[in-house]
Amino acid sequence: MDYLAGLNPQQRAAVENTQGPVMIVAGAGSGKTRVITYRVAHLIEKGVDAFNILVLTFTNKASKDMRERIGKVVGNEAKNIWMGTFHSVFAKILRVEAEKIGYPSNFTIYDTDDSKSLIRTILREMQLDDKLYAANVVYNRISSAKNNLISATEYLENDQIQAEDAGNKRPLLGLIYDTYAKRCYKAGAMDFDDLLFKTNVLLKNHPEVLNKYQHKFKYLMVDEYQDTNFSQYTIVKKLAAAHQNICVVGDDAQSIYAFRGANIQNILNFERDYPDLKVYKLEQNYRSTQNIVEVANSIIANNKNQLEKNVFSENEKGDRIKISRAFSDNEEGKLVAEAIVQDRANAGLSYKDFAILYRTNAQSRAMEEALRKLNVPYKIYGGLSFYQRKEIKDLIAYFRLTFNPADEEAIKRVINYPRRGLGDTTVEKISAAAGQHDITMWQVICNPQQYIQGRIANQLNDFAVMIQSFAAESKKLDAYETALYIAQHSGILKELHTDDSVEGRSRYENIQELLNGIKEFAEREDIEDRSLAIFMQDIALLTNDDNDKNKDADTVSLMTIHSAKGLEFKNVFIVGLEENLFPSQMSLTSRVDLEEERRLFYVAITRAEKKLTITYATSRYRWGTLTSCEPSRFINEINPSYLELEVVKPAKSSFGENSFDNERKTWSQQREFTPKPTTSTTVIRPKTTSILPKAHVPTPGFAPNAANEFQNGMDVEHEKFGFGKIVNLEGTLPDVKATVFFQGLGNKQLLLKFAKLRIVR
Numbered sequence: 001m002d003y004l005a006g007l008n009p010q011q012r013a014a015v016e017n018t019q020g021p022v023m024i025v026a027g028a029g030s031g032k033t034r035v036i037t038y039r040v041a042h043l044i045e046k047g048v049d050a051f052n053i054l055v056l057t058f059t060n061k062a063s064k065d066m067r068e069r070i071g072k073v074v075g076n077e078a079k080n081i082w083m084g085t086f087h088s089v090f091a092k093i094l095r096v097e098a099e100k101i102g103y104p105s106n107f108t109i110y111d112t113d114d115s116k117s118l119i120r121t122i123l124r125e126m127q128l129d130d131k132l133y134a135a136n137v138v139y140n141r142i143s144s145a146k147n148n149l150i151s152a153t154e155y156l157e158n159d160q161i162q163a164e165d166a167g168n169k170r171p172l173l174g175l176i177y178d179t180y181a182k183r184c185y186k187a188g189a190m191d192f193d194d195l196l197f198k199t200n201v202l203l204k205n206h207p208e209v210l211n212k213y214q215h216k217f218k219y220l221m222v223d224e225y226q227d228t229n230f231s232q233y234t235i236v237k238k239l240a241a242a243h244q245n246i247c248v249v250g251d252d253a254q255s256i257y258a259f260r261g262a263n264i265q266n267i268l269n270f271e272r273d274y275p276d277l278k279v280y281k282l283e284q285n286y287r288s289t290q291n292i293v294e295v296a297n298s299i300i301a302n303n304k305n306q307l308e309k310n311v312f313s314e315n316e317k318g319d320r321i322k323i324s325r326a327f328s329d330n331e332e333g334k335l336v337a338e339a340i341v342q343d344r345a346n347a348g349l350s351y352k353d354f355a356i357l358y359r360t361n362a363q364s365r366a367m368e369e370a371l372r373k374l375n376v377p378y379k380i381y382g383g384l385s386f387y388q389r390k391e392i393k394d395l396i397a398y399f400r401l402t403f404n405p406a407d408e409e410a411i412k413r414v415i416n417y418p419r420r421g422l423g424d425t426t427v428e429k430i431s432a433a434a435g436q437h438d439i440t441m442w443q444v445i446c447n448p449q450q451y452i453q454g455r456i457a458n459q460l461n462d463f464a465v466m467i468q469s470f471a472a473e474s475k476k477l478d479a480y481e482t483a484l485y486i487a488q489h490s491g492i493l494k495e496l497h498t499d500d501s502v503e504g505r506s507r508y509e510n511i512q513e514l515l516n517g518i519k520e521f522a523e524r525e526d527i528e529d530r531s532l533a534i535f536m537q538d539i540a541l542l543t544n545d546d547n548d549k550n551k552d553a554d555t556v557s558l559m560t561i562h563s564a565k566g567l568e569f570k571n572v573f574i575v576g577l578e579e580n581l582f583p584s585q586m587s588l589t590s591r592v593d594l595e596e597e598r599r600l601f602y603v604a605i606t607r608a609e610k611k612l613t614i615t616y617a618t619s620r621y622r623w624g625t626l627t628s629c630e631p632s633r634f635i636n637e638i639n640p641s642y643l644e645l646e647v648v649k650p651a652k653s654s655f656g657e658n659s660f661d662n663e664r665k666t667w668s669q670q671r672e673f674t675p676k677p678t679t680s681t682t683v684i685r686p687k688t689t690s691i692l693p694k695a696h697v698p699t700p701g702f703a704p705n706a707a708n709e710f711q712n713g714m715d716v717e718h719e720k721f722g723f724g725k726i727v728n729l730e731g732t733l734p735d736v737k738a739t740v741f742f743q744g745l746g747n748k749q750l751l752l753k754f755a756k757l758r759i760v761r
């Protein structure tokens, strides 16, 4: 297969130039990711061992997609490439090398919740004002220190940082950071930032380890390089130092993680770090229509800080960008949902060709509700992971303790769940004793008589024996059998089984689902070690987009713009273009922040291939109150010649607004929606382009059908409203009410016994 034929001359040069440092800084959709993909395939075709290639991507999903594409060229060898996010790749390496830096190889990975819970414990113990020292703020400060490779000791010793924090009225941050780091260490745990921070420590203090990985990873590639932080930059620089076969691609205009420590300087430094650097320019955008590319260019031109580049498209000119105004967030949802149904029918698209992008997660609610009303299947990306649900975390905490009983956060989570008379006071006593004697909580639990007073020794002893029995069983059983054993003997299964509420049943099913997943893992033939310990290793790094069983399902994608990075969709809606929302309120005080918001807008626009719609509402519920909103300044920055404006009249919504509120809770929990299968998916006729069709002239011989003949999904004709599709039926005969989506009119609710409606097919 001549894979090189699918590249333009610059892309091809970047692919074929495999030796020495290479950088591509180019606009969106210009094929940067494609270059990395083909470059890896090319290396393998040329005989480079896949085990010697390391590719760092921004999400697990991106690396999975890339591996699949490479597999199409090189076959099975693609499995052997080291590829993944910084966190997953270096977690894997730390598992092998952890003991060198004083950690057990089965160290626990603390997720954000664990970290914040530990911080809260520490703040309580230090008796600090939790308004001044909010867990979130403390967490962010520690995270930012780690991402800048400042250890707790350095933090404490550095007068300047100290002074800064004192200025912020939080002089004790250094001490908290130090305590936090020690507690994690004692618990055999690393938080997310540690996975990079400790990798740096490892590579710095152990030259032999650095040497080993420099020789292992003979070729390094990094996608989305503009969003690397200092800690990541340093790892890459160290690994590439010996052979310098490093290729990074990125776009300064898409740098959107400065708030998490990403540093645009990393791109600029690259030229300084590698004097032999070859720089390739990609200017042609292959993704989007000319209109979309030009709008994106015109927006980003408002930013003062950017590298000069020229992006053009030779695709069709395309539709103008549509701007729609709605009168409320619910109305906005409705207009987006209706446009999707309409565009899908008119342009012969699938649901998966559509994406709805928003600035903040909270905006998904109105969208979800509207989509459900129209029976449009959707999936939320980047939301709460399956592994973050309470019941799943509870069971996993038992798994964690089985392999690492020092894990303090896991102990706190399940020592009294299910209830066994070991309440908060006991936990505080254990924690205090552990602090006093400088031992782990687990050591206290194993010898309660020695360290704490009170009559809880028996219960503690039972708990310790139980955890020890799990560890013993895990040595004899496979992953699934161990997991089942723990679920049963911890009492979790019974606890959930006896809860007969709807939520209780769904929690029980989730546990079943987890066990099923572990069973699949235990039956895999492509890996040697199928123990629960291995299954557990990277579980904290999974997001809800991984392990997606229905990845080919035909659903509309909903996500924040941050999660949309690198992706593309035929038809994109960017919603909530309002001042104080996008740009966000917090960004309005400084140019630097405002420019980051604008880059975010640039990222959003450039996801669209064919059609882009931007919407805003003039009122919206925020923080529980109805606020009136002004259109975003970003809309004014677009040259009007690219725009088509549409104002949606405040109509009495056909949606029962109250029913939304009732269902709100359930919907926000269930983040995926697949409507019941409809009997037909025929395109709605006739095709019209105008917003409001002329008065309908019924088909000659028009004769309405009887109420009992209709089914959901049927194409129908109404005497006056024209052609439509039944999207919902409710009630019982003879009072069945149909929701029919009419071309250009949207949803109408009709009582079938009165409506003059004819079945088309």
Ligand SMILES: Nc1ncnc2c1ncn2[C@@H]1O[C@H](COP(=O)(O)OP(=O)(O)OP(=O)(O)O)[C@@H](O)[C@H]1O
Residues within 6 Å of the ligand: 006, 007, 008, 011, 026, 027, 028, 029, 030, 031, 032, 033, 034, 035, 251, 254, 285, 286, 287, 565, 566, 567, 568, 606
């Ligand atoms: N030479 C080419 N010929 C045809 N299609 C191409 C070519 N180069 C890239 N494409 C297509 O253009 C689209 C954008 O490419 P890609 O995702 O690699 O761009 P990118 O620069 O990584 O974008 P982003 O900045 O959004 O991450 C993809 O669908 C890709 O397959």
Ligand SMILES: [Mg+2]
Residues within 6 Å of the ligand: 032, 033, 034, 223, 566
């Ligand atoms: Mg890309």
